[in-house]
Amino acid sequence: MIAQSWLDEIAWNADGLVPAVAQDAASGEVLMLAWMNRESLARTVASGEATYWSRSRGALWRKGETSGHVQKVVEVRLDCDGDTVVLRVESVGGVACHTGRRRCFFRLLEGAGGERRWSVTDPVLEAPADHG
Amino acid sequence: MIAQSWLDEIAWNADGLVPAVAQDAASGEVLMLAWMNRESLARTVASGEATYWSRSRGALWRKGETSGHVQKVVEVRLDCDGDTVVLRVESVGGVACHTGRRRCFFRLLEGAGGERRWSVTDPVLEAPADHG
Numbered sequence: 001m002i003a004q005s006w007l008d009e010i011a012w013n014a015d016g017l018v019p020a021v022a023q024d025a026a027s028g029e030v031l032m033l034a035w036m037n038r039e040s041l042a043r044t045v046a047s048g049e050a051t052y053w054s055r056s057r058g059a060l061w062r063k064g065e066t067s068g069h070v071q072k073v074v075e076v077r078l079d080c081d082g083d084t085v086v087l088r089v090e091s092v093g094g095v096a097c098h099t100g101r102r103r104c105f106f107r108l109l110e111g112a113g114g115e116r117r118w119s120v121t122d123p124v125l126e127a128p129a130d131h132g
Numbered sequence: 133m134i135a136q137s138w139l140d141e142i143a144w145n146a147d148g149l150v151p152a153v154a155q156d157a158a159s160g161e162v163l164m165l166a167w168m169n170r171e172s173l174a175r176t177v178a179s180g181e182a183t184y185w186s187r188s189r190g191a192l193w194r195k196g197e198t199s200g201h202v203q204k205v206v207e208v209r210l211d212c213d214g215d216t217v218v219l220r221v222e223s224v225g226g227v228a229c230h231t232g233r234r235r236c237f238f239r240l241l242e243g244a245g246g247e248r249r250w251s252v253t254d255p256v257l258e259a260p261a262d263h264g
Binding site: 005028030033077078080086097106118 | 137160207233240
């Protein structure tokens with residue numbers, strides 16, 4: 001148990017998680033959304049580098065541990081309901097997505113009416129990784 | 133059933149929902165995170181105004197329906213896993229949070245080491261609403 005009262009103010013969901021939105025501190029771009037449990041947020045704040053909880057692997061995931069694309073945390077914010085956090089980060093190497101792109105939100109909805117499609121807007125900057 | 137193939141590309145969770153991050157199109161600020169089901173996203177795109185799914189009320193929630201603080205959608209983006217959307221919006225009236233603040237993320241983690249606390253950084257601009 002990590003006894004830190006600021007962590008108690010967070011409304012963890014039934015799985016003990018909250019969504020964490022990572023935003024580029026320089027450009028303002030929303031880079032990715034991942035999940036955090038209590039330990040991952042405590043580690044993130046203590047180390048100054050984003051650590052998430054991988055729901056697929058059921059394990060702590062220090063962002064950049066394999067790719068080198070660490071996220072240095074500039075600011076941590078909590079919302080009105082206490083159930084979502086925003087991290088403003090420096091995205092080291094400028095690649096946040098495991099596809100090798102700057103951000104995970106590289107698909108834009110285009111078209112109109114019944115003819116809409118997701119269009120890829122961002123280039124691949126480096127070879128894709130197994131995970132980020 | 134809404135037969136639109138772009139909606140089929142979204143990885144809805146077990147409850148048929150995805151998190152939707154609303155970002156101010158002008159300032160880049162992350163305003164709020166809410167949830168969407170298939171119908172709410174279809175309505176959002178068809179109308180050009182954000183409609184979420186209220187998990188607490190179990191109902192569609194057209195943002196601004198009571199407060200007037202509609203979110204006009206400038207851009208819809210989908211992430212690599214297809215399980216999160218980002219909306220870039222014009223936040224009508226400049227208040228996105230039901231507390232009467234510009235954004236829901238008005239609490240900033242301050243301090244160091246064992247002495248950290250959430251500090252309110254944003255002023256209340258108008259009287260709080262039951263919901264936004």
